[in-house]
Amino acid sequence: MNKAVLISTENECVTITLNKPEQLNALGSDLVDSLHSALDSLQQSAPKLVIFKANGKGFSGGLDLSGLDNESDGDLLLRLVRIEQLLQRVRHASYATAVMVQGACYGAAADLVLACRARVAASDARFLMPGMRFGIVLGTRRLRDTLGEKNAYQLLDRTSPFKAQEALATGFITRLAEINEWPDVERQLLKNLSGFSKSAYAKRVSSLTPDTRACDMDALVTSIADGSLKARMIDYVAQVSAERKGR
Numbered sequence: 001m002n003k004a005v006l007i008s009t010e011n012e013c014v015t016i017t018l019n020k021p022e023q024l025n026a027l028g029s030d031l032v033d034s035l036h037s038a039l040d041s042l043q044q045s046a047p048k049l050v051i052f053k054a055n056g057k058g059f060s061g062g063l064d065l066s067g068l069d070n071e072s073d074g075d076l077l078l079r080l081v082r083i084e085q086l087l088q089r090v091r092h093a094s095y096a097t098a099v100m101v102q103g104a105c106y107g108a109a110a111d112l113v114l115a116c117r118a119r120v121a122a123s124d125a126r127f128l129m130p131g132m133r134f135g136i137v138l139g140t141r142r143l144r145d146t147l148g149e150k151n152a153y154q155l156l157d158r159t160s161p162f163k164a165q166e167a168l169a170t171g172f173i174t175r176l177a178e179i180n181e182w183p184d185v186e187r188q189l190l191k192n193l194s195g196f197s198k199s200a201y202a203k204r205v206s207s208l209t210p211d212t213r214a215c216d217m218d219a220l221v222t223s224i225a226d227g228s229l230k231a232r233m234i235d236y237v238a239q240v241s242a243e244r245k246g247r
Contacts, residue, residue: 025055059103107131110129139216141212146171
């Protein structure tokens with residue numbers, strides 16, 4: 001069985017690769033736990049740059065809803081709390097973070113992209129953040145802080161995926177680059193970091209990044225507790241299915 005996450009290291013750069021392409025790297029408990037473990041493993045090595053990638057035709061389909069019938073509201077709460085903890089770890093990491101996106105990148109996976117400092121996408125990338133459609137407040141404040149209120153509303157109002165060009169125009173991604181160009185982008189990112197010691201970069205993060213972790217977690221849990229999350233998700237899946245059949 002393939003590992004859910006692959007880790008490779010070159011010089012001071014660590015690449016963490018989502019490795020469940022047969023499931024479009026859906027964020028199930030195993031994949032999220034593996035991402036946490038990957039970040040745990042970096043605590044001693046203290047890299048300068050961590051890059052997130054994904055194997056397969058798309059980055060990630062977002063939260064894994066395939067076993068929804070067998071989940072309780074408590075199960076779903078724990079899964080989303082673990083995802084929020086992951087996003088916070090990436091957002092407030094003392095090292096530089098980057099992400100390389102191809103194809104579909106939806107839901108909580110789009111929030112993972114947003115948590116990174118450098119956000120690179122191929123021209124075929126497309127994004128969607130549907131959480132508010134079933135009442136989940138995940139990463140919303142980070143979206144506003146990064147893109148501004150106007151752009152945050154623009155993207156959250158979308159009911160269909162937005163493409164890489166719109167993501168670039170709103171600041172959701174920071175650069176367009178095709179997959180064959182990614183090695184050059186990675187080298188440039190490392191070069192840009194050469195003028196910073198690890199401690200200096202960590203101080204920059206703590207000085208520039210608003211620490212809204214407690215508020216973000218509170219907003220998430222409050223939104224989950226507003227009625228049955230499972231019922232809302234089932235309704236959302238049925239709605240999306242009906243929309244697809246109507247096209």
